[in-house]
Amino acid sequence: MVIIAVHVDDLIILAEDDEEMEEIKRILKAEFKMMDMGELDYYVEVSVLQDKKNNRVWLHQKQYINEIIEKFGQAEAKTVATPADVNMSS
Numbered sequence: 001m002v003i004i005a006v007h008v009d010d011l012i013i014l015a016e017d018d019e020e021m022e023e024i025k026r027i028l029k030a031e032f033k034m035m036d037m038g039e040l041d042y043y044v045e046v047s048v049l050q051d052k053k054n055n056r057v058w059l060h061q062k063q064y065i066n067e068i069i070e071k072f073g074q075a076e077a078k079t080v081a082t083p084a085d086v087n088m089s090s
């Protein structure tokens with residue numbers, strides 16, 4: 001199975017193995033002008049960490065969150081604990 005995700009002029013190709021991935025890239029390059037940017041590590045403000053050995057992927061937005069904190073001048077803001085209401089039922 002192959003999944004191709006497209007956002008504006010960027011795309012992600014997900015394939016079950018490297019051989020299948022290379023075949024899809026070859027077909028797409030024959031039809032479209034495109035560059036292979038290598039293994040996915042950042043896409044649309046989301047950092048992607050891959051552990052191929054254990055077949056796991058982690059997504060986070062730490063870099064984007066830090067940019068927003070800086071943009072709005074909150075880098076030196078003090079944190080505050082916000083405990084849950086103990087009387088709240090689930």
